Amino acid sequence: MIKTEVESLWLFALASKCESLTPLNTIVFAFLFLLSCLILHIIFWVHPGGPAWGKHRWRKPTSSNSPPIPGPNGIPIIGSMDLMAGLAHHKIAAEAEACQAKRLMAFSLGQTRAVVTCNPDVAKEILNSSTFSDRPVKESAYNLMFNRSIGFAPYGVYWTALRKIAAAHLFCPKQIKASEQQRLEIANQVVEVFASNRRAHIRVRDVLKIASLNNMMCSVFGRKYDVGSVNSETEELRDLVEQGYHLLGLLNWSDHLSFIADFDIQKIRFRCSRIVPRVNRFVGRIIAEHKAGNGGEINRDFVDVLLSLHGADRLSDSDMIAVLWEMIFRGTDTVAVMIEWILARLVLHPDVQSKVHHELDKVIGRSRAVTESDITDMVYLTAVVKEVLRLHPPGPLLSWSRLSIRDSIVDGYHVPAGTTAMVNMWAIMRDPNIWADPLMFNPDRFLGQSPNTELSVLGSDLRIAPFGSGRRSCPGKTLGMSTVNFWVATLLHEFQFVSCAQTVDLSEELKLSCEMANPLVVRVRPRRCPI
Numbered sequence: 247m248i249k250t251e252v253e254s255l256w257l258f259a260l261a262s263k264c265e266s267l268t269p270l271n272t273i274v275f276a277f278l279f280l281l282s283c284l285i286l287h288i289i290f291w292v293h294p295g296g297p298a299w300g301k302h303r304w305r306k307p308t309s310s311n312s313p314p315i316p317g318p319n320g321i322p323i324i325g326s327m328d329l330m331a332g333l334a335h336h337k338i339a340a341e342a343e344a345c346q347a348k349r350l351m352a353f354s355l356g357q358t359r360a361v362v363t364c365n366p367d368v369a370k371e372i373l374n375s376s377t378f379s380d381r382p383v384k385e386s387a388y389n390l391m392f393n394r395s396i397g398f399a400p401y402g403v404y405w406t407a408l409r410k411i412a413a414a415h416l417f418c419p420k421q422i423k424a425s426e427q428q429r430l431e432i433a434n435q436v437v438e439v440f441a442s443n444r445r446a447h448i449r450v451r452d453v454l455k456i457a458s459l460n461n462m463m464c465s466v467f468g469r470k471y472d473v474g475s476v477n478s479e480t481e482e483l484r485d486l487v488e489q490g491y492h493l494l495g496l497l498n499w500s501d502h503l504s505f506i507a508d509f510d511i512q513k514i515r516f517r518c519s520r521i522v523p524r525v526n527r528f529v530g531r532i533i534a535e536h537k538a539g540n541g542g543e544i545n546r547d548f549v550d551v552l553l554s555l556h557g558a559d560r561l562s563d564s565d566m567i568a569v570l571w572e573m574i575f576r577g578t579d580t581v582a583v584m585i586e587w588i589l590a591r592l593v594l595h596p597d598v599q600s601k602v603h604h605e606l607d608k609v610i611g612r613s614r615a616v617t618e619s620d621i622t623d624m625v626y627l628t629a630v631v632k633e634v635l636r637l638h639p640p641g642p643l644l645s646w647s648r649l650s651i652r653d654s655i656v657d658g659y660h661v662p663a664g665t666t667a668m669v670n671m672w673a674i675m676r677d678p679n680i681w682a683d684p685l686m687f688n689p690d691r692f693l694g695q696s697p698n699t700e701l702s703v704l705g706s707d708l709r710i711a712p713f714g715s716g717r718r719s720c721p722g723k724t725l726g727m728s729t730v731n732f733w734v735a736t737l738l739h740e741f742q743f744v745s746c747a748q749t750v751d752l753s754e755e756l757k758l759s760c761e762m763a764n765p766l767v768v769r770v771r772p773r774r775c776p777i
């Protein structure tokens with residue numbers, strides 16, 4: 247903002263030339279100053295994409311000869327901030343349709359230039375290009391220490407080293423296989439909780455979030471807890487994750503309007519500052535226990551891995567805290583949110599649920615429990631999970647935007663360095679030009695002779711890429727999918743799920759992940775053996 251006003255400094259230069267600065271002159275100059283600001287802001291605002299794009303074009307008129315990217319003007323100064331409030335993926339898709347800019351739309355979030363695509367080809371151009379391999383760091387992410395974690399670390403040596411370490415020690419097939427027993431134990435605990443509440447109404451989210459948190463605590467910290475019992479350590483971490491999730495998911499006006507940044511109007515900085523010492527204490531204590539050799543109950547967890555690094559790879563304690571905290575944070579909610587959507591769809595479509603039951607009986611039978619190796623034979627369940635991911639991706643805007651590190655051409659348009667780029671994966675996965683009957687829940691579209699049978703959801707095909715794509719795609723996708731598939735198979739093998747209400751409300755609430763606005767409440771009927 248200050249720089250914008252600098253463009254009006256010629257007025258002060260003129261004023262300084264005046265021999266006598268009478269009160270009348272002062273008023274005239276103040277008026278001219280305000281008028282020039284107003285005119286400038288109107289000039290910025292009328293540019294396609296709104297004020298941030300107009301200002302850029304004003305500053306660098308010769309930067310490109312390509313036509314402006316179409317997009318809404320929004321409101322002077324603040325641009326289209328309203329698009330990011332509430333169900334942003336719905337609003338952005340509607341605006342792109344209205345502006346006939348589904349391939350690429352420009353818009354302004356205050357002073358931030360943004361582009362968004364609802365098209366798989368353009369999404370590929372953005373996500374797979376090294377130009378968009380950075381992330382815009384939100385103030386809340388910075389204050390919650392995430393700038394030193396994988397997700398928000400700037401693209402460079404530090405980020406590359408972290409990704410390599412995580413890929414080699416947390417997300418590699420060998421490590422995923424090694425943690426199979428842990429997922430099995432937790433799945434059994436969830437089954438026990440559901441079975442002991444079979445006469446009650448069960449809010450599945452509450453159980454799944456604890457299960458998911460315990461799973462990550464085991465992989466990352468080597469801590470084992472029971473899903474059915476409360477303990478202060480899990481409670482504390484759950485509270486930290488929930489508060490962090492809430493803060494990171496908020497639209498922070500200070501991120502986009504620098505002139506209000508000092509005021510912390512939404513108290514985001516203040517709230518972050520209260521969480522961080524608790525995270526430092528919590529994770530710091532676990533690191534100290536590992537250093538002292540009495541850390542986890544299982545042999546080698548991710549803390550041990552980080553502590554064993556040497557030389558250039560060695561992380562400082564504060565960097566280690568950031569990396570570990572992020573893993574807990576990311577791995578917890580996404581998995582629980584996804585399973586809740588899957589169960590909601592299965593309750594809403596009993597015919598689909600009985601087909602899954604039929605497949606479980608055929609592949610496994612009722613005499614033994616599911617194992618992870620059974621999942622490869624469960625083609626129908628796999629199709630159900632894909633169909634839920636298509637309609638209810640946990641990250642409809644891929645959760646985290648990208649930031650361009652240099653000028654580039656996207657879909658024929660000039661996109662300057664420093665532009666925030668988003669992909670509306672939710673809109674792509676519901677596009678009628680790509681999917682037949684896109685709003686219909688139909689797992690069969692991924693089966694049989696369908697051309698979609700071989701479609702991978704892991705990022706190679708941008709028509710369905712809920713984990714993103716390219717070098718910053720989700721590193722936890724295989725671990726996440728293994729957990730989701732196995733836990734869903736186990737729960738369905740043990741129970742039939744029925745709704746407690748007349749119908750299942752599929753309304754969404756977009757926080758950091760897109761959750762069910764009204765948590766799913768079910769009753770379970772044991773299938774395998776009378777409990």
Ligand code: HEM
Pocket residue numbers: 373396397398409572573574576577578580581584639640641644645646647712713714715716717718719720721722723725726727730
């Ligand atoms: C199972 C459900 C999950 C979904 C739907 C999901 C989705 C995503 C998405 C959309 C992104 C951004 C990708 C992009 O920009 O192209 C992402 C990034 C990330 N995810 Fe996941 N995720 C899931 C599970 C996990 C798990 C279990 C972990 C770790 C334990 C994890 C760790 C991360 C990290 C560290 C990043 C940042 C990557 C980077 O910037 O380099 N995710 N995830």
